[in-house]
Amino acid sequence: MKRNPSDEQREIIKTRNTLSAIRACPGSGKTYAVAARLEKILSEWNLTHQGIAAASFTNVAWQEIERCLRDEFGVLSFPVHPHFLGTLDSFINSYIFLPFGHLVTGCSRRPVLTGPPHDTHEPIGRWMWWRSPVCNQKGCQLNEFSYDADGKLIRMRHQAMGESCQFNPQHPCVNNKRTFSKLGYATQPDSNYFALRVLLEYPLIAAALALRFPVIMVDEAQDTSAIQMRILERLVEGGLQDLMLIGDPDQAIYEWRDAEPHLFLEKCEAWGKGRTGLTENWRSSQRICDCASHFASSTTRMRAVNPEVADVSFAPLVLEWEREDKLPCLADFYIEHCKGLGIPPSGVAVLSRSKELLNAIKPGSADDKSVSLWGDLISERVARSRFLYENGQYALAFRSLERAILQARSARDTFDPMELWKLYESGKLADWRGDVFELLCSLPWTSGRAAGDWANEANDILKNSRFPELRVGVKRNSQKCRYQDLKLAGAFAQSDLLPQENEAVYKTVHAVKGETLDAVMLALKKKAGQGPFYVNLLGKDIAGNEELRIVYVAITRARRMLALAVPSKAASVWAKWLGLSK
Numbered sequence: 242m243k244r245n246p247s248d249e250q251r252e253i254i255k256t257r258n259t260l261s262a263i264r265a266c267p268g269s270g271k272t273y274a275v276a277a278r279l280e281k282i283l284s285e286w287n288l289t290h291q292g293i294a295a296a297s298f299t300n301v302a303w304q305e306i307e308r309c310l311r312d313e314f315g316v317l318s319f320p321v322h323p324h325f326l327g328t329l330d331s332f333i334n335s336y337i338f339l340p341f342g343h344l345v346t347g348c349s350r351r352p353v354l355t356g357p358p359h360d361t362h363e364p365i366g367r368w369m370w371w372r373s374p375v376c377n378q379k380g381c382q383l384n385e386f387s388y389d390a391d392g393k394l395i396r397m398r399h400q401a402m403g404e405s406c407q408f409n410p411q412h413p414c415v416n417n418k419r420t421f422s423k424l425g426y427a428t429q430p431d432s433n434y435f436a437l438r439v440l441l442e443y444p445l446i447a448a449a450l451a452l453r454f455p456v457i458m459v460d461e462a463q464d465t466s467a468i469q470m471r472i473l474e475r476l477v478e479g480g481l482q483d484l485m486l487i488g489d490p491d492q493a494i495y496e497w498r499d500a501e502p503h504l505f506l507e508k509c510e511a512w513g514k515g516r517t518g519l520t521e522n523w524r525s526s527q528r529i530c531d532c533a534s535h536f537a538s539s540t541t542r543m544r545a546v547n548p549e550v551a552d553v554s555f556a557p558l559v560l561e562w563e564r565e566d567k568l569p570c571l572a573d574f575y576i577e578h579c580k581g582l583g584i585p586p587s588g589v590a591v592l593s594r595s596k597e598l599l600n601a602i603k604p605g606s607a608d609d610k611s612v613s614l615w616g617d618l619i620s621e622r623v624a625r626s627r628f629l630y631e632n633g634q635y636a637l638a639f640r641s642l643e644r645a646i647l648q649a650r651s652a653r654d655t656f657d658p659m660e661l662w663k664l665y666e667s668g669k670l671a672d673w674r675g676d677v678f679e680l681l682c683s684l685p686w687t688s689g690r691a692a693g694d695w696a697n698e699a700n701d702i703l704k705n706s707r708f709p710e711l712r713v714g715v716k717r718n719s720q721k722c723r724y725q726d727l728k729l730a731g732a733f734a735q736s737d738l739l740p741q742e743n744e745a746v747y748k749t750v751h752a753v754k755g756e757t758l759d760a761v762m763l764a765l766k767k768k769a770g771q772g773p774f775y776v777n778l779l780g781k782d783i784a785g786n787e788e789l790r791i792v793y794v795a796i797t798r799a800r801r802m803l804a805l806a807v808p809s810k811a812a813s814v815w816a817k818w819l820g821l822s823k
Contacts, residue, residue, distance in 0.1 A: 246270075246273070246274065246277055247270065247521060247546075249269075249274075249518070249519050249520065249521060250270050250273065250274040250277065250519065253274045253275075253278060253485075253487070253519070254274060254277045254278045254281055255281075256278070256485065257282075257483060258482055258483050259482070259483065260477065260482075260483075260484050260512045261484070261485045261486070261512050261513065262462070262485075262486040262487075262505065262508035262509040262511070262512040262513045263485070263486070263487045263488075263509075263513060263518050263519065264488070264489060264490070264509050264513065264518040264519070265487055265488065265489050265518060265519035266489060266491075266518075266519060266520055266521075266522060266537070266539065266543055267489060267491075267492065267522065267524065267525075267533065267543075267793075267794075267797035268522040268523050268524025268525050268757070268797060269519035269520065269521055269522060269523060270519065270521070270523045271460070271487055271488075271489075271519055272302075272305050272306055272309050272460070272755075273309055273313065273523075274487075274519065275295065275306055275309075275458055275460050275487060276306050276309035276310045276313060276314065277313070277314070278458070278485075279293065279295050279306070279310065279458065280310060280314040280316060282456060283316070283320070283324070288323070289323065290323055290453075291323060291452065291453060291454070291455055292322070292323030292324035292325060292453070292454055293324045293325070293454065293456045293457075293458070294324070294325040294326075294332055294454040294456070294457045294458070295324075295325065295326045295457075295458045295460070296325070296326075296327060296328060296329040296331075296332045296457070296458070296459050296460070297328060297329065297459070297460035297461045297755075298328065298329060298460070298461040298464040298465070298495065298500075299328065299461065299754055299755060300328060301752075301753070301754060301755045301756060302460055302461050302754065302755040303326055303327050303328060303460070305755050305756070306326065306460065307319055307326060323453075325454065329459060329465065329469055330429055330432070330433070333432060333433055333436045333469070333472060334354060334429075334432055334436075336450060336453070336454075337436035337439055337440065337446070337450065337472070338352065338427070338432040338433075338435055338436040338439070339351060339352060339354075339432075341436075341439045341443070341446055342427065342432070342435045342436070342439065343425075344439060344442070344443065345435050345438040345439055345442060346422040346423065346425070346427070346435055347422065347423045348422065348423055348424065348425035349425070350425050351425070352425050352426070352427050352432075352435075353425055353426055353427070354426075354427055354428070354429065354432060355426050355427070355428065356384040356428040356429070357384065357428075357429075358429065359429065360644065361618065363382050363383065363384050364383050364384075364417075364421060364426070365381070365382055365383045365417070369383065369417055369420065369421065371413045371417070372413060373413045376413050376414075381396075381414070383414075383417055383418065383421060384428055385397055386414050386418055387418075387428060387430035387431050387434060388430070388431070388434040389434075389467070389468070390434075390437065390467045390468045390471055392434070392438075394414055394415055394418060397430055397499070422435075430499070433466065433468045433469060433472070434468055436472060437468050437471055437472050437475070440472060440475040440476070440479070441475065444478075444479060447475045447476055447478065447479030448479040448480050449479075450476060450479065451476050451477075451479040451480040451481040452480065454481075455481070455482070455483060456483040457473075457476070457481060457483065457484050457485070458484075458485045458487070459473065459484075459485070459486050459487070459488075460487055460488065461488050461492075461754075461755070462486035462487055462488035462505045462508075463488035463489055463490045463492060463493040463500070463502040463505045464488070464493055464494075464495045464498075464500040464502070465500065465501070465504060465505065466498070466499040466500060466501060467499070467501050467504060468499075470501075470504045470505075470508075473486075486505060486508055486512075488505055490502040490503075490505055490506050490538070490784065491536070491537055491538055491539075491783050491784075491790055491793055492754070492790060492793065492794050492797075493505075493787070493790055494750065494751060494754065494787060494790050494791050494794055495751075496787050502784070503784075520539075520541055520543075520544070521544055521546045522543050522544060522545050522546065522547075523546055523547045524547065524550075524757055524797070524800055525545055525547075525550065525797065525799060525800055525801075526545055526550045526551060526552070526553040526554075526555070526800065526801055527544075527545040527551055527552065528553070528554065528555065528556060528557060528803075529545075529557060529796065529797075529799050529800075529801075529803050530542075530543040530544065530545045531543075531820065532557050532796055532803060532819045532820070532821075533793060533796045533797050535818060535819055535820070536783050536789055536790075536792065536793040536796070537783065537793065538782070538783050538784050550800050550801055553801045553802075555582055555801055555802045556821070557802075557803040557804065557805070557819065557821060558575075558578075558803070558804040558805070558821075559804070559805050559807060559812050559815050559816040559819070559821055560574075560575065560762070560804050560805065560806040560807070560812075561806070561807060561808065561809040561812035562806055562807075562808060562809065563808070563809050565598070565601045566601070568598075568601055568602040568764060568806065569601075569602055569603075569604060571602075571762075571764075571806050572591050572602050572745070572762060572764075572806075575589070575591070575760075575762045575804050575806075576589050576745050579759075579760045579802055582760075582801075582802060584759050584760045584801060584802060586744055586745045587744065587745070587746075588758070588759030588760055589745040589746070589758075589759065589760045589761075589762070590745065590746040590747075590748060590753060590758040590760070590761050590762070590798070591603075591745060591746070591747045591748075591762045591764065592748060592749065592750050592753060592761060592762065592763045592764070592795050592798075593749060593750070593763070593764045593765075594749065594750055594765070594766075594769070594770070594788075594791055595749065595770075596749060598764055598766060599747055599748070599749060599764075602747065602764055603747040614692045614715055614716060614724050614727055614729075615713070615714070615715060615716065616714040616715060616716050616717070617714065618648070619645045619648055619649050619711070619712075619713070620696070620712075620713040620714050620715070622641045622642065622644055622645035622648070623641075623642060623645045623684070623699065623711065623713050624687065624695070624699075624713065624729065625638075625641050626638045626639070626641035626642035626645065626681055626684070627681070627684040627685070627686075627687050627699075628687050628729070629641060630681055630682075630684075631686065631687060631688065638681060639674075639677060639678060639681060642677055642680065642681050643677050645711065646677065646708050646711055649708070649710050649711045649712075650710060676707045676708070679707075680702075680703075680706050680707070680708060683702055683706070684699055684702060685698045685699055685702065687729040688729075689728070690728070690729050691725065691726050691727065691728060691729075692715045692724060692725055692726075692727050692728070692729055693715050693724070693725025693726065694725075695729055696713045696714060696715050696725075699713050700712055700713060746758070750763070750791050750794055750795045751791075753795075753798055754794060756798055757798065757800060758798045758799055758800065759799070759800050759801050759802065760799060760800075760801060760802035760803070760804075761795060761796070761798050761799035761802070761803055761804070762803075762804040762805075762806055763792065763795040763796065763803075763804070763805050763806065764806040765792070765805065765806065765807050765808075766808070767808050767810075767811065769788035769791075770788070772788060774811075775788070775792075775807070775811065775815075776811050776814045776815070779814070779815075779818045780818075805819075
C-alpha cells in the first residue's frame with residue numbers, strides 16, 4: 242500500500258533542477274524518499290533519448306531502491322532505457338570508462354575490467370612478473386595498486402611500504418601497471434581513475450553525459466571516493482544542473498575502499514543550506530534508537546516514528562562470552578529468545594565485523610573450510626558450477642560455467658567479456674546460453690563423489706560436448722595428500738550457499754549495509770581488528786573512527802530487537818555506555 246511521505250521526505254521528493262546534498266539518519270526513509278522522487282520524475286518524463294541516473298554505492302542499496310519502487314509505487318520493472326539504476330561504479334564503467342577509456346590508457350580496444358570484484362584474476366605471477374627480488378619478497382600483487390585523483394600510483398590496501406618502494410618512473414609497479422593498461426585491462430579503482438582523466442581531457446564527453454543524464458541521484462553518498470566525487474563535479478562543470486547526493490556520514494564504513502565521508506559533508510555545507518535533511522527514524526523501535534544515539538554525531542535525539550515498531554518494548558541485551566567456541570551457543574540462545582518474542586529465525590541476523598569471527602559462530606562452520614583440489618582456476622569453476630546447480634543457485638552456477646568456458650577459449654588466466662559481446666553482435670547469444678545450460682545439466686553429480694572419479698567422468702562428458710576445449714584436472718598427489726581420493730564435499734564451503742528460508746542469517750556488517758532486519762545480534766571481539774580496544778573507543782568522535790561507525794551501522798539495521806555479544810570483561814562497560822542495566 243502506498244504510504245504518505247513525511248514533511249521531510251516531501252521536501253526531497255519535490256526538489257528539482259538544483260544541486261543538493263541531504264544528510265539522512267538511519268532508517269529515516271532515505272530509500273523511500275529517493276524512490277518516491279524517482280517515481281515522480283519518471284511519471285513526468287517525456288524524453289526518449291535522455292534519462293535519469295540513480296546510483297548507490299552497493300548492490301544491496303540500489304536493489305533496495307528497486308524493491309521500494311515495486312512495492313510502494315507499483316513500478317514492476319525499472320525502465321532500462323534511457324535510464325540507469327545501479328552502483329556508481331557500474332555507472333562510471335558503462336558510460337565513461339568502457340566506451341572511452343582507450344582514449345587515455347593507450348590500449349587499442351575496448352577495455353576489460355578484471356580483478357576483484359569482477360573476477361579473481363591477478364596478473365603478477367601469471368603472465369606478468371615483477372622482475373625485482375624486493376617486490377617478490379614483499380609479496381606485492383598488481384591488483385593492490387592503482388592511482389589517486391592526481392594520477393599518483395598508490396597501494397590500495399594501505400600497508401606499510403619499505404624505503405625501497407618510491408614509485409619512481411622506472412619502478413616495477415609503475416612499468417607493470419602501464420603495461421597492464423596498454424593491454425586493455427583495468428581494475429575497478431583503475432576504471433574510476435581513467436574515467437576521471439577522460440572527463441578532464443575530453444570536456445565534450447562530460448558535457449554529452451550531462452546532456453544524456455540531466456537528472457542524477459546518488460544514494461549512500463558518504464561512501465564516495467575523492468575520484469568519484471571529482472567525476473560528479475566534472476559533470477556539473479559540463480552542464481549538469483540536477484544532482485542530488487543523499488547519505489549519512491556516520492554510516493561511512495568503506496574507508497578501506499577509499500571512501501572519504503568528509504567530501505559529502507563538504508557538499509552538505511555547500512549545497513545543503515536551509516535544508517533540514519531527514520531526522521526521523523522509520524525503521525527501529527525507540528529502545529534501539531536510544532542505543533544508536535549514543536554513537537551518532539548529531540546532537541538531535543533519534544526519534545522513532547513508525548507506529549508498527551516505535552513502541553516495541555523489547556529491551557536490547559548485552560550478552561557476554563569468555564571464549565569464541567561459546568559464541569555458537571550464544572547465537573542459538575539469542576535465536577530462541579527472539580522466537581519467544583514472536584520473531585522467527587528467518588528474521589534474525591547474526592552479524593560480525595569479520596568473516597573469521599562469523600565462521601566461529603555459524604553452525605557447521607568448523608567443518609566448512611573449502612579444500613583446494615583443483616589444478617587450475619578453470620577446473621575449480623566447472624566443479625563449482627555443478628555444486629551450485631545442485632544446491633539450487635542456478636544463476637551463480639551458470640555464470641561460473643560460462644566464465645570457465647570463456648577463459649578456456651582465451652587461453653588466459655581470466656575470461657574476456659568481449660567474447661560475450663561478439664556473440665551478442667552475431668546474434669548467437671541465445672544459442673550460446675542454451676549450450677552452456679545444457680552442459681551444466683549434463684555434468685556429473687558432485688554429492689558423495691571422489692574428486693578424481695568426478696573429474697574423469699566430467700572430462701568424458703566435456704569431450705563429447707559443444708565445448709571440447711574445456712578440461713578439468715585435480716592437483717597432483719603429494720606425499721602428504723592424495724587429492725584424487727578426497728571428497729568433493731570438502732572442495733566448497735557451505736557458506737557459498739544462500740541461507741534457507743527458515744534459517745537465521747549470518748553475515749558481516751558490510752554485507753547488510755542498507756538492509757532492514759527484525760532482530761540483530763552483533764558479535765564483537767575485544768579489539769577492532771589490530772586497533773585499540775572497543776571500550777577505549779566509546780565516547781570518541783564517530784566522524785574520525787570507522788570502527789565505531791561499523792558498530793553504528795550494525796545496531797541501526799534492527800527493527801524490533803537488538804543484542805551485542807561482547808567479551809565478559811567488557812560487558813559492564815558496554816551496558817553502562819548504552820544505558821542498559823547489567
